Amino acid sequence: xxxxxxxxxxxxxxxxxxxxxxxxxxxxxxxxxxxxxxxxxxxxxxxxxxxxxxxxxxxxxxxxxxxxxxxxxxxxxxxxxxxxxxxxxxxxxxxxxxxxxxxxxxxxxxxxxxxxxxxxxxxxxxxxxxxxxxxxxxxxxxxxxxxxxxxxxxxxxxxxxxxxxxxxxxxxxxxxxxxxxxxxxxxxxxxxxxxxxxxxxxxxxxxxxxxxxxxxxxxxxxxxxxxxxxxxxxxxxxxxxxxxxxxxxxxxxxxxxxxxxxxxxxxxxxxxxxxxxxxxxxxxxxxxxxxxxxxxxxxxxxxxxxxxxxxxxxxxxxxxxxxxxxxxxxxxxxxxxxxxxxx
Amino acid sequence: xxxxxxxxxxxxxxxxxxxxxxxxxxxxxxxxxxxxxxxxxxxxxxxxxxxxxxxxxxxxxxxxxxxxxxxxxxxxxxxxxxxxxxxxxxxxxxxxxxxxxxxxxxxxxxxxxxxxxxxxxxxxxxxxxxxxxxxxxxxxxxxxxxxxxxxxxxxxxxxxxxxxxxxxxxxxxxxxxxxxxxxxxxxxxxxxxxxxxxxxxxxxxxxxxxxxxxxxxxxxxxxxxxxxxxxxxxxxxxxxxxxxxxxxxxxxxxxxxxxxxxxxxxxxxxxxxxxxxxxxxxxxxxxxxxxxxxxxxxxxxxxxxxxxxxxxxxxxxxxxxxxxxxxxxxxxxxxxxxxxxxxxxxxxxxxxxxxxxxxxxxxxxxxxxxxxxxxxxxxxxxxxxxxxxxxxxxxxxxxxxxxxxxxxxxxxxxxxxxxxxxxxxxxxxxxxxxxxxxxxxxxxxxxxxxxxxxxxxxxxxxxxxxxxxxxxxxxxxxxxxxxxxxxxxxxxxxxxxxxxxxxxxx
Numbered sequence: 001x002x003x004x005x006x007x008x009x010x011x012x013x014x015x016x017x018x019x020x021x022x023x024x025x026x027x028x029x030x031x032x033x034x035x036x037x038x039x040x041x042x043x044x045x046x047x048x049x050x051x052x053x054x055x056x057x058x059x060x061x062x063x064x065x066x067x068x069x070x071x072x073x074x075x076x077x078x079x080x081x082x083x084x085x086x087x088x089x090x091x092x093x094x095x096x097x098x099x100x101x102x103x104x105x106x107x108x109x110x111x112x113x114x115x116x117x118x119x120x121x122x123x124x125x126x127x128x129x130x131x132x133x134x135x136x137x138x139x140x141x142x143x144x145x146x147x148x149x150x151x152x153x154x155x156x157x158x159x160x161x162x163x164x165x166x167x168x169x170x171x172x173x174x175x176x177x178x179x180x181x182x183x184x185x186x187x188x189x190x191x192x193x194x195x196x197x198x199x200x201x202x203x204x205x206x207x208x209x210x211x212x213x214x215x216x217x218x219x220x221x222x223x224x225x226x227x228x229x230x231x232x233x234x235x236x237x238x239x240x241x242x243x244x245x246x247x248x249x250x251x252x253x254x255x256x257x258x259x260x261x262x263x264x265x266x267x268x269x270x271x272x273x274x275x276x277x278x279x280x281x282x283x284x285x286x287x288x289x290x291x292x293x294x295x296x297x298x299x300x301x302x303x304x305x306x307x308x309x310x311x312x313x314x315x316x317x318x319x320x321x322x323x324x325x326x327x328x329x330x331x332x333x334x335x336x337x338x339x340x341x342x343x
Numbered sequence: 344x345x346x347x348x349x350x351x352x353x354x355x356x357x358x359x360x361x362x363x364x365x366x367x368x369x370x371x372x373x374x375x376x377x378x379x380x381x382x383x384x385x386x387x388x389x390x391x392x393x394x395x396x397x398x399x400x401x402x403x404x405x406x407x408x409x410x411x412x413x414x415x416x417x418x419x420x421x422x423x424x425x426x427x428x429x430x431x432x433x434x435x436x437x438x439x440x441x442x443x444x445x446x447x448x449x450x451x452x453x454x455x456x457x458x459x460x461x462x463x464x465x466x467x468x469x470x471x472x473x474x475x476x477x478x479x480x481x482x483x484x485x486x487x488x489x490x491x492x493x494x495x496x497x498x499x500x501x502x503x504x505x506x507x508x509x510x511x512x513x514x515x516x517x518x519x520x521x522x523x524x525x526x527x528x529x530x531x532x533x534x535x536x537x538x539x540x541x542x543x544x545x546x547x548x549x550x551x552x553x554x555x556x557x558x559x560x561x562x563x564x565x566x567x568x569x570x571x572x573x574x575x576x577x578x579x580x581x582x583x584x585x586x587x588x589x590x591x592x593x594x595x596x597x598x599x600x601x602x603x604x605x606x607x608x609x610x611x612x613x614x615x616x617x618x619x620x621x622x623x624x625x626x627x628x629x630x631x632x633x634x635x636x637x638x639x640x641x642x643x644x645x646x647x648x649x650x651x652x653x654x655x656x657x658x659x660x661x662x663x664x665x666x667x668x669x670x671x672x673x674x675x676x677x678x679x680x681x682x683x684x685x686x687x688x689x690x691x692x693x694x695x696x697x698x699x700x701x702x703x704x705x706x707x708x709x710x711x712x713x714x715x716x717x718x719x720x721x722x723x724x725x726x727x728x729x730x731x732x733x734x735x736x737x738x739x740x741x742x743x744x745x746x747x748x749x750x751x752x753x754x755x756x757x758x759x760x761x762x763x764x765x766x767x768x769x770x771x772x773x774x775x776x777x778x779x780x781x782x783x784x785x786x787x788x789x790x791x792x793x794x795x796x797x798x799x800x801x802x803x804x805x806x807x808x809x810x811x812x813x814x815x816x817x818x819x820x821x822x823x824x825x826x827x828x829x830x831x832x833x834x835x836x837x838x839x840x841x842x843x844x845x846x847x848x849x
Contacts, residue, residue, distance in 0.1 A: 003734075004701070004730055004733055004734060004740050004741070004742060004743055005741065005743070006726050006727065006730060006736065006742070006743050006744075007700075007726075007742035007743050007744030007745075156618070171451070181719065184722050185719045185722065186714075186718060186719065186720065187710050187713065187715075187718070188708075188712075188718065189708060190710050190720065194696055194699070194703070194707055195696060197696040197697070197699055198692075198695075198696050200692055201692070201694055201695060201696055201707075202654065202695055202696075202707070203675065203693075204675065204685070204687050204693040204694065205673040205762070206673075206674075206676040206678070206706045206708050207676070207677040207707070207708040207710065208674065208676055218612045228618070264696075264698060264699075265698065270603050302651060
């Protein structure tokens with residue numbers, strides 16, 4: 001009789017452990033070299049406030065990238081959301097403004113998904129286009145006098161604290177927890193991960209690839225909308241350029257967090273660690289007197305080093321990884337058919 | 344005709360001496376094999392016996408853990424695939440690795456374009472001139488400017504051979520080159536292999552098809568569990584003896600078990616189904632407990648029929664019902680829900696999620712029915728459910744968490760059987776159920792199919808192997824150019840009768 005063990009509960013993932021160790025080193029370094037870094041009890045947590053919208057955006061992008069797609073419009077959607085919430089705040093209630101901004105963001109995400117899934121156009125191109133549309137909408141909506149000076153209730157979302165913990169950080173935590181559950185424990189998440197691994201095999205397994213893809217882009221739009229709201233509250237203004245700057249750092253977090261850019265592989269928890277790592281790094285360097293240019297450069301270096309280390313690890317444990325990467329490249333750039341689910 | 348193919352005597356001898364290799368488990372143990380010039384040397388053995396690994400080591404893809412590679416008396420040290428090619432050793436992989444968007448001629452010289460006078464420029468004229476000669480040598484009559492990606496698979500194989508010759512290789516290894524080819528295409532390749540042998544080249548070959556092995560081999564080496572268990576010269580070994588060496592026990596190959604066949608009600612009914620251009624009005628039915636075969640040449644529309652029935656392609660006319668329920672326009676998700684499942688032909692592309700664990704692979708078709716509460720999956724219970732099914736399918740694996748790609752072809756296929764049985768089907772279509780599966784595991788898969796039919800599953804088997812249909816089926820439909828051209832029952836099902844129908848001769 002065959003015996004197949006169920007396998008131990010997953011050990012601490014190697015990549016997560018490396019990221020975690022780096023994070024500890026980083027916090028240690030900054031707290032020794034820069035006396036202001038901790039700045040009191042809640043200081044350390046507020047350090048990362050500036051980076052929170054990026055982290056939120058990264059959660060939505062992680063979902064999209066796990067399916068093997070990309071969402072370049074996420075930053076622009078965040079911009080639009082922050083302008084929409086600002087203009088709505090001028091005339092309506094806080095709740096109403098937030099709802100309108102989230103609906104607008106979700107609809108753009110939905111449109112992204114519908115085009116990618118049903119027309120079979122590469123998501124890179126689709127979201128490149130919708131990025132322009134969303135950001136120009138944001139600019140025209142903001143006009144010459146961007147909405148600013150919001151109600152203090154709304155501003156708590158950006159800079160307020162609850163029991164010493166920044167509200168923005170709590171929002172990030174909730175989004176991250178929901179996304180982690182979605183990927184790890186939900187049917188929707190299972191489908192999207194399998195699509196990322198092999199969309200054809202998913203289709204042959206009866207997974208409705210188009211429907212799941214639409215869902216993923218819609219959720220990404222919604223999460224970008226949340227990021228935009230936090231941005232507006234942080235800056236106390238609905239700036240039409242605020243979201244775009246988040247896109248590349250957010251993608252960096254996802255990739256640094258070990259998510260395979262071709263889809264399938266990756267863990268949300270590790271992306272969260274990568275967000276913290278990059279967030280504290282950015283803030284720590286700024287606090288230590290480095291220019292933001294230097295900070296950006298260090299981010300780039302970190303990304304390259306991390307990827308090299310990661311590939312070295314994978315190749316060592318499985319020499320065929322290079323071949324399989326070549327296969328995935330081939331599959332990625334093979335001509336696509338629309339994934340429309342009939343029936 | 345320009346001929347760069349070396350002819351005559353003075354060929355190359357290439358020797359594997361006491362090769363060891365392990366990928367966490369030992370794959371090769373002190374393997375000695377000598378490839379002689381002017382011979383086709385065939386490696387046989389079950390999947391996982393180490394044949395491919397050996398050829399990959401010999402061609403520089405992997406480094407051996409121990410042992411030596413000796414080319415014409417000279418020991419090769421560290422070897423990369425590029426160095427191996429420079430030394431005249433070429434591996435034709437299972438799936439051709441050509442650049443689909445480059446021309447045939449460009450592919451031919453990829454990475455080895457003839458250099459101009461100072462070695463700085465490419466001598467395009469010489470490349471062009473030699474191309475047509477080489478293509479002629481391998482029996483490939485295509486325009487050298489054609490894009491390689493547009494060639495049929497068989498021609499891509501031939502182009503791979505031409506590439507080996509273009510680079511002046513004298514040792515050519517073929518890793519199961521025929522598994523994706525039709526019989527006719529394979530014959531073309533064999534003719535070329537014989538021709539190369541007669542020119543004094545040194546050929547190594549892996550195959551699972553005994554006809555080919557017996558036909559082509561000048562020398563056969565049998566591997567089992569990473570060790571050499573037999574060495575034979577042409578005509579000195581019988582097929583049963585070879586099989587016994589491979590699997591380590593005696594095995595009867597084409598035994599037709601007389602099943603107690605009292606088929607039940609019609610479960611799958613296909614009426615005049617049309618999905619151009621491949622499916623041109625096919626009608627079939629399959630009853631509960633019955634194993635029905637679908638015979639036909641590659642390209643006859645067998646797989647397209649199955650894909651249309653399963654909702655992967657849309658029919659333009661006709662009707663499909665499962666237990667009387669109309670599923671003509673239903674997608675795969677609804678077909679599965681209504682009890683119709685389809686084991687796809689191309690396991691690597693459409694079957695497995697290569698990097699994903701066994702359990703998740705097994706449950707991918709029943710995600711909507713997995714255990715869980717308030718929308719959260721109970722992954723522990725899911726793993727136990729999958730584990731029970733994998734054990735039932737007799738999958739050999741260490742843990743549920745290992746990626747499916749780490750299993751042999753036969754075990755991967757059993758995991759896919761588990762996937763479809765977990766969906767509680769009423770009717771199953773198995774498309775080439777034993778492709779890329781070694782002889783020992785084949786029997787296990789036949790057993791699974793017969794057991795499932797015994798439990799009342801209506802079963803449709805699509806196969807290119809006539810013996811397989813003869814072995815399994817109660818009834819066989821023959822498909823030719825998108826139409827059903829004949830039907831055979833019971834004892835009338837023989838290799839000859841089915842073969843005749845399948846080529847449209849009867």
